[in-house]
Amino acid sequence: MQGFNKYYPPDYDPSQGSLNKARGKRSGKHALGDRARKLDQGILITRFELPFNIWCDTCHNHIGMGVRYNAEKKKIGAYYSTPIFSFRCKCHLCDGWFEIQTDPKNTRYVVVSGARQKDENWDPEENGGFAVHGKIIDTERADAPLDPLVALEKKAVASKNMNEVQIPRLESLQSISEQYNADPYSLSLKARKQFRLEKKVEQSKRKADDLIKDRYGLPTSLSLLEDDDEMVQEAKQKWMKGKEEIQRNQNLRDLRPRRLAMDRLSIPTPSSRRIVSQSKEQTLASLKARILVNTARKSYSFGGGQPIS
Structure with missing residues (x-):
């Protein structure tokens, strides 16, 4: 059995690429050899076989279908995602060049320049038949040929x-x-x-939005979002958090004056002591006078004496 092993040189490193690439680096040539001499221009030399008979415009000789040439293959465009290739060949009977392109739209080859295609299409209408492919027969015309099979199929x-x-x-x-x-x-x-239910719901939403815009001074052109349970819960949590923070700050502000007042009351001065003692004496004197007046009024009402003013 013949072996299919390849020769790997001693300095070959698989991490640097394939074996062909390594050979190209060693020899200084491309892996495709002379076929890639115009690769920098986007041209690849490839074997091309004529798909039909042609006539060369330079030497006017006939070239049969199936003749192979070393053609210059080049991409010249695309039909949707299908590339369009051009094959430029040199006639083997003269020094003329001809070019053939692919036609993906019609799935065929087209002679562009340097030659002309030999017309070998057979038209069944010219030979007493009926055109089945590529043409539509209008059976409504008076002069149209009647094909029973086509009529039955339709x-x-x-x-x-x-x-x-x-x-x-x-x-x-x-x-x-x-x-x-x-x-x-x-x-x-x-x-x-x-329709009425939907209209009422829409009017109520619009009215609620207008109230919110008027309350907070929002522009009338602003569109508000609809209420969502998740958004409402999130807003409520933020509101409670802000309220607790404001209450905490208020308690701290109220606590400072109380501390100052307690500090002031905890250290009495001589003048404050004197004022307190005087107020107590005045209170006792007024209380004694009121008791005496009340006693005199009671004695006047029972004894019949003169009233005390």
Whole structure:
């Protein structure tokens, strides 16, 4: 059995690339050899086989289908995602060049320059037949040829389409129409009721939004978001947190004057002691005078003496 092993030179390093790349670095040439001499121009030399018979415009000789050339392959465009390639070949009978391009849209090759394609397309209409591919026969014309097979095929397709597509579709549309037109008053009543409910909800939302905008001085063109349970819960938590922080700051502010007042009361001065003793003496004197007046009034009411002013 013949072996298929490759020779790996001693200085070959797999981390630097493939074996062909290593050989190219060693020899200073591309892995494709002379075929890549125009690779910097986007041209690759490849073998190209003529897909049809052509006539060379330079030497006017016939070149048969299947003749192979070393063609210059180049990408010249794209049809959607399919690339369009150009093959430039040199005639083997003269020094002329001809170019053939691919046509992905029509799945064919097209001669662009330097040659012309030999027309070998067979037209069945010219030979007493009927065009089946690429043309549509208008059977409604008076001078159109009558093909029984084509007419039968069209009739069968039309009948199948009528039975499988059009008739079920018409029946479904008719049933829907009958369902809607059975009681138009009740359907209209339901529609108007639903419309009124939606209108009330929309008006209430708009009114609530206007109140919020007026309260906080927001622009009328501002659109507010709808209430959400998650957003409401988050706003409530932030509100409670801010309220607790404000209450804490207020308590701290109220606590400072109290401490100052307690400090002042805890250290009495001689003048304050004198004022307190004088106020106590005045209170006792006024209390004694009031007791004497009340006693005199009672004695006057029982003894009949003169009233005491």
